[in-house]
Amino acid sequence: MKLKVLWIMGTFLLLIFIYNYIQITKLYVNKPIFNNKKLSDNLRITQISDFHANKLINLKKLLSEINKFNPHIIVLTGDIIDRKTKDIQPILNIINDLMKMNKNIFYVSGNHELSNTYGEQFVLALKEIGVTVLDNNNKTIDIDGQKINICGLNFFVSKGDYKKAVEGIDEKNYTILLSHSPNRPLSYMSGVEDLILAGHTHGGQVRLPFVGAVISPGQGYFPKYDKGTFEIDDTILYIDSGLGNSLFPIRFLNRVQISNITITP
Numbered sequence: 001m002k003l004k005v006l007w008i009m010g011t012f013l014l015l016i017f018i019y020n021y022i023q024i025t026k027l028y029v030n031k032p033i034f035n036n037k038k039l040s041d042n043l044r045i046t047q048i049s050d051f052h053a054n055k056l057i058n059l060k061k062l063l064s065e066i067n068k069f070n071p072h073i074i075v076l077t078g079d080i081i082d083r084k085t086k087d088i089q090p091i092l093n094i095i096n097d098l099m100k101m102n103k104n105i106f107y108v109s110g111n112h113e114l115s116n117t118y119g120e121q122f123v124l125a126l127k128e129i130g131v132t133v134l135d136n137n138n139k140t141i142d143i144d145g146q147k148i149n150i151c152g153l154n155f156f157v158s159k160g161d162y163k164k165a166v167e168g169i170d171e172k173n174y175t176i177l178l179s180h181s182p183n184r185p186l187s188y189m190s191g192v193e194d195l196i197l198a199g200h201t202h203g204g205q206v207r208l209p210f211v212g213a214v215i216s217p218g219q220g221y222f223p224k225y226d227k228g229t230f231e232i233d234d235t236i237l238y239i240d241s242g243l244g245n246s247l248f249p250i251r252f253l254n255r256v257q258i259s260n261i262t263i264t265p
Contacts, residue, residue: 020249020251024251024256025056025256027058028255029065029260030240030257031260032229032238032262033264034195034262034263034264035265036195036263038174039146039174039263040145041265043143043148043174044072044073044260044261045073045074045262046069046071046074046260047077048075048076049180049198049241050077050078050110050199050240051091052079052080052085052112052242053082054244054245055090062094065260066258069260072104072144073102075105077178077180077198077240078109078110078111078180078199078200079113079199080107080110081118082246083111099130099131103130104132106134106150107178108152109123109155109180110180111155112246114156134150134151135152138150138166140170140173146173147170148175149169149170149173149174149176150175150176151178152178152179153184155180155184157181157185162185162188162189163188165177169192174194177196178197182198182225182237183223183224189232191233191234193235196237197238197240198237199239200217201241202216202241202244202245203227204223206251206252207227207254208253212227213226213227227239227240238259238261241256243258
């Protein structure tokens with residue numbers, strides 16, 4: 001009887017281990033579709049967030065999925081490295097591979113880059129590669145004749161930082177705001193943003209049916225802005241749950257992911 005109980009418990013633990021391994025390694029590609037009347041043609045955006053230098057990800061699949069989608073813009077919404085990351089070169093190699101596909105790559109800092117000893121070196125290396133760092137700044141680009149505003153916020157955003165990030169933009173253009181944290185800029189936003197792309201929450205890592213995230217950094221238990229799409233007046237807030245994990249490599253009902261986003265006219 002005791003042996004049978006031990007066998008059942010062992011099998012149960014093995015199944016949990018296998019399930020969790022799939023959740024933290026087998027990347028899912030989310031494909032949200034939004035629409036906006038400011039556009040005259042489709043706009044494709046790949047969002048990579050909260051990578052945390054995850055060594056378990058199948059990089060060949062990651063690059064293949066992005067290449068197939070053929071995005072106009074690639075955005076890196078923070079925590080691409082972990083605060084414990086010592087060797088930043090493997091991540092820089094991935095960014096170099098992305099640059100070969102598309103040079104329209106934009107980055108904003110997350111809390112892990114800001115607390116990593118090599119964080120400043122990482123950001124400088126991104127600039128040298130050709131990535132546009134948009135911490136409290138903006139840039140307007142032309143995509144097939146369409147003007148697109150891309151604004152970015154540093155993780156520890158203030159009201160002054162927000163004003164600087166959107167300063168001088170033409171509100172007639174489609175406007176994207178990049179922010180690692182989904183909730184920090186909400187008290188400052190003026191409504192010029194058509195789309196906010198964020199991360200940070202990891203979707204809670206552990207999610208429950210009908211409940212969603214159990215806990216999220218910066219929002220506590222049962223956070224309102226945990227994962228997916230939220231409509232705030234005329235602005236869409238989209239939160240990607242990320243490619244990596246912090247503290248513990250545990251996920252439940254919440255596979256690691258990237259987002260291939262399409263904005264239609």
